[in-house]
Amino acid sequence: MTLARRILPASAGLLVGGLVLAGCSAGTPATDDSARTVTVATNLGEVEVPVAPERVVALDNTSFETLRDWGVTPVALPKGLLPDEGFEDWLADEDILDIGMHRDPNLELVSEAEPDLIIGGYRFQDYQDDLESIAQTIDVAGSDVAADGWVESLKDQTAALGAIFEREDEAAALVEEFETVEAEAAAATGGESVFLAVVSAGQIDNGAQRIGRLLEPLDLVDVFAGEEGDVHGDSGLAPETVAQANPDWVIVLDRDAAAGEGEVTPAEQVFAEQEAFAGTTFTTEDQIVYLDPFFYTREGLQAYQQAYEQITEAFSA
Incomplete structure (x- = not known):
């Protein structure tokens, strides 16, 4: 006997209808917890998944903070994507298998985790078929191609995880709190120009590909809108080009802090050393927002909420 529920994206309501009993008459209590399932909306369509699965492999870093806060400890994950702070227990737990990074994951370990x-x-979206051959795999990650954008998809992700792990109330509360913070950040912005920067290998580059998502609910204008951003290397954007654009504000992703190798120079120092920035509005008015150092490896609902809190505080000062 299977107890099935259906959940749609957060924007459409956390639950639709009531409980639907499959394979038993109305009023007959469910007795087999292991057979309970819930239907959730994913990036690949609606999928029926088990409720409260005991052995979870978590590969999507945007889900990590929610799982951790709900007491869901994965049996395997890519430890290289964990921030150094906040996940000390998972990093130190030898019972949690480290499947390696997304460029070359050890799928045998995923299988070994059962x-x-x-x-x-x-x-890990490119490995969907390979993972499906091991166990049921869902994609509820933040998505740039989601109908309503990345930020809305993080709310949908939270609702889906809440349904799977029987945390619907907590999920609804998280989304409600997030939307309050999001609205405050939107109200604090009023058409200002902004440069979305990424500091990688000690160089300042266009970070729009990675943090342009922040602007979805905000009233800000990207000074390099439409131009190719760069996350992992040097696209050739010169400090003089940024200075000539003279944005009102800069929002900075310090990729080096999260993923840099060896000794890295903090983003604040990299910006301070740019002579070309001396006369810019963002320098003279001290209008630079530095995101959490681990934003690059977080990227989930909690990271975006913190970023919007920073933006509200900075723009309201």
């Missing part, structure tokens, strides 16, 4: 459910997608 998961009931794999939370894939985002950096």
